[in-house]
Amino acid sequence: MDSNALYDKIMDIDPQIRFATIADKHGEIERTGHRQGVTNVLTPDESKKSLQRAIDSWNARSDLSEKIGKGRYVLAEYGKIKRITIPMGDDHLIYLTTDVSADHAKIIDDTLKLL
Structure with a gap:
């Protein structure tokens, strides 16, 4: 499934999803967006930094996945x-x-089902 189609399906899961991003594990964004009418909590730069922290944390956790x-x-x-x-x-x-x-x-369950 391409990133645009997946993004659309994720945003359709629940109207309380405010923001979605699909990115590779190096931080390259393939698709991102906010729900129309939602006021952003973070600036675009802060959102990008938050995404990078999430990616870094995920990569660190993956180091333990064998155990x-x-x-x-x-x-x-x-x-x-x-x-x-x-x-x-x-x-x-x-x-x-x-x-x-x-x-x-x-x-979470509905998103996992899409994958």
Whole structure:
């Protein structure tokens, strides 16, 4: 599935998904965007830095995968948003932000089903 089609399907999962990015594990963005009408919490530069931190953390965790198994996702909940990182194979990540009240378990499960 190409990045544009996957992005569209992810954004259709739940209206509480605020932002989605599909990037490779080096930080090269293939598709990104905010839901129409959503006020951005971070500036574009801050969003890019946050994505890079998520990628760096994911890559660091992958170093332990032989011992603990491959990661399925990472969820971080903050006061204003939830951030979800999901691997796409060995080379890409899906990076989502949602409203705090979003059903993250459903969003994660439905996103994994797309893969």
